[in-house]
Amino acid sequence: NAGVTQTPKFRILKIGQSMTLQCTQDMNHNYMYWYRQDPGMGLKLIYYSVGAGITDKGEVPNGYNVSRSTTEDFPLRLELAAPSQTSVYFCASSYGAEQETQYFGPGTRLLVL
């Protein structure tokens, strides 16, 4: 099992550009999450999904969008990049129900200039 994979590892964007951060898991997990982590800070939840076709906002959703068309994939879309979106983005998944452990991907470092 590859677990949770994220691409790209690192990206520089100009203000106003758009991009999609990819996240894939091969553990057949129902629940998936997107977090951002700013330096010296904990993880802030952006969006989450409890199954294919079901998504909802987390604590900091503004400026982002998600979709979940399959169990495996949960892409995060930035439409108009802003410097405030400079951060490290982590995708995580869990089986859900009584198996609550979250498995994290390696992260995507995004710099918006």
Place this chain on the structure above:
Amino acid sequence: SQKIEQNSEALNIQEGKTATLTCNYTNYSPAYLQWYRQDPGRGPVFLLLIRENEKEKRKERLKVTFDTTLKQSLFHITASQPADSATYLCGGLEGSSNTGKLIFGQGTTLQVKP
């Protein structure tokens, strides 16, 4: 608002000693708390989960406690080693959520000196 707070100051200890990290929760009562380890440039890795009706849980050199009176969890690493140096994150289940959403603290960085 629901909050999880950890000591943001780095914890420096000598090899062989016990490291104790603190996680406090305010304005709610999480059904469980999870502890994760994060190394620089990597994603967090799950270590332990403790539920509100459990007082203590152990895994090898790790021990975690849950005190609902003090609204606090303590995370202990006994016989610490330099390889234990990392940032440790505490996450509490949000409200009565059945979505597994976690509220995380800011993490505590542990440095174990040989």
